[in-house]
Amino acid sequence: MLSAENAAELAEFAxxxxxxxxxxxxxxxxxxxxxxxxxxxxxxxAVRARKIFQNIHGMALGDAMYEAVRxxxxxxxxxxxxGAFILLLPLLKGKGIEGACRVVKxxxxxxxxxxxxxxxxxxxxxxxxxxxxxxxxxxxxxxxxDGMTMYDVMEFSAENDMVAREWTNGFAxxxxxxxxxxxxxxxxxxxxxxxLDMRSRHLDTFVIKKFGPATAEELRNxxxxxxxxxxxxxxxxxxxxxxxxNPGSLADICIAGIFVALIxxxxxxx
Numbered sequence: 662m663l664s665a666e667n668a669a670e671l672a673e674f675a676x677x678x679x680x681x682x683x684x685x686x687x688x689x690x691x692x693x694x695x696x697x698x699x700x701x702x703x704x705x706x707a708v709r710a711r712k713i714f715q716n717i718h719g720m721a722l723g724d725a726m727y728e729a730v731r732x733x734x735x736x737x738x739x740x741x742x743x744g745a746f747i748l749l750l751p752l753l754k755g756k757g758i759e760g761a762c763r764v765v766k767x768x769x770x771x772x773x774x775x776x777x778x779x780x781x782x783x784x785x786x787x788x789x790x791x792x793x794x795x796x797x798x799x800x801x802x803x804x805x806x807d808g809m810t811m812y813d814v815m816e817f818s819a820e821n822d823m824v825a826r827e828w829t830n831g832f833a834x835x836x837x838x839x840x841x842x843x844x845x846x847x848x849x850x851x852x853x854x855x856x857l858d859m860r861s862r863h864l865d866t867f868v869i870k871k872f873g874p875a876t877a878e879e880l881r882n883x884x885x886x887x888x889x890x891x892x893x894x895x896x897x898x899x900x901x902x903x904x905x906x907n908p909g910s911l912a913d914i915c916i917a918g919i920f921v922a923l924i925x926x927x928x929x930x931x
Contacts (some may be wrong), residue, residue, distance in 0.1 A: 663756070663924055665715065665717075665718055666715065668714070668753055668754070668756065668924060669711060669717075670711075670712035670754075671714040671920060671924055672710075672711075672714045672749050672753055672920050673707050673708070673710065673711045673714060673919035674709065674923065675749070675916050675917075675919040675923060676706070676742060676745060676749075676916055677702070677704065677707050678705035678929065679852065679911055679912065679915050679916045679919055680700060680703040680704065680707070680918055681700070682849075682852040682853050683850075683853060684853050684854070684894055684898065685852075685853055685856050685912070686857075686860075686884075686887070686894055686897040686898035686900075686901050687880075687901030687902065687906050687907045688811070688907050688908065688912050689703060689896075689907075690882040690907070692859070692898075693889050693898075693902065695907075696901040698741070698928075702900075703718075703739055703741050703742070705741075706733040706741040706742045707742070709732045709733045709772055710732065710733055710742065710746070711925070712732065713725055713728050713729040713732065714749075714753055714758060714895075715762060717736065717750060717753045717754050721769070721771065721772055722750060722751060722754060722764065722765075722768050722772050722826065723771055723772030723773065723774065723776050723779075724772075724775060724778050724812075724813060725746075725750050725754070725776030725809055726746055726747070726750060726775060726779045727771075727778055727779040727855075728774070728788075729742075729746045729750065729779075730743060730746065730779040730782050730783060731782060731800060734782055736784075736927050742851055742913075742916075743779075743780075743783050743913075744758060744824045744867075744909065744910060744913030745912075745913045745916040745917065747815075747824050747825070747827075747828075747913070748824060748827055748835060748913060748914065748916070748917035749826075749916065749917060750830070751764045751765050751794045751828070751910060752832070752835070752917060752921060753920075754781055756927075757921065757925070758808075758831070758832045758836060758921060758922060759834065761832060762831055763794065763830045763914050765811070765812050765815070766812050767809045768811035768812045768907040769810055769811070770804060770808055770809060770810055772810060772811035773804045773809050773810055773811040773813065773814050774801055774804055774805070776811050776814060777800060777801055777804065777876070778801075782920075787911060788883065798891070812828060812829075815828040815829060816829050816835065821870070822866050822871075822910070823863070823865070823866045823910045823911075824866075824910050824914065825913075827914065828918070832917070833922055834859070834863065835914055835917040835918050836918075836921070837859065837918070837928070838855060838856075838859055838914055838915055838917070838918025838919070838921075838922075839918040839921035839922040839925065841854075841855035841859070841885040841917075841918070842855050842918060842919065842922040842927050843926075843927045844926065847927065847928050847929050847931065848930045849930070851929070851930075852915070852919065855888060855915070855918070856911065856915050857884055857888050857894070857913075858888060859915065860880065860881065860884035860908055860911055861881060861884040861885040861916070862881070862885075862887045863881070864877040864878065864880075864881055864907035864909045864912065865877055865880065865881075865909070865910050866910045867907070867908065867910040867911075868880055868906060868907075868909075868910075870905075871905075871906075872906065876904075878907065880901070880906060881895050883900070884897065
């Protein structure tokens, strides 16, 4: 049986593998940074999160979320892993997808309040149509008055946020990513190939929030062309970087999928 220590190690490893994977068009990797965020910021965040991963079984999910964000805000690179924590923490606490599906439904109003406070520590992009403004104290009052749990918050956000949707659909895309990896040879191209496959079939909701659905659709179509050898990944990457298009939601799901694959026995080829 996987120990809590080993699970924490694999969660950290999943974060490191995702950001260090070579060529993930549009996202920070070993080949390029952003002007305001670098590879080192993601490495810093992954290492700092280890303490929370190790102690997750003694913490409520809201507490873990708040502390993970607080601990990993100790650099000037902005938000790095907020979405990843939304997925990794219940997967760790539940020891996999089946347990995570149970854990998220057991969350409380206090968890929701702490999640909103954690949200407030970040610069995460939110939908302009949301009437639950993280910067409005009245949103916390509404959570309490309506008895909204952290699961309810994710359900509220699921239509416009694919990371939140994982809580309500049984971590379906996390499962998809994990299965793609488990069917690979575990070599250095496994994670970039699986990530490109996911991008070719799913619209990234972070891109939708930042640029609109037409750009997200263009990205998906371009990824499909790259997957089928009709467009070079270098050209796709150059376009994404030039336009500032970074599929951050799928990157979070990628991290969660790597973690699930690892705890289910997938061996990354050292």
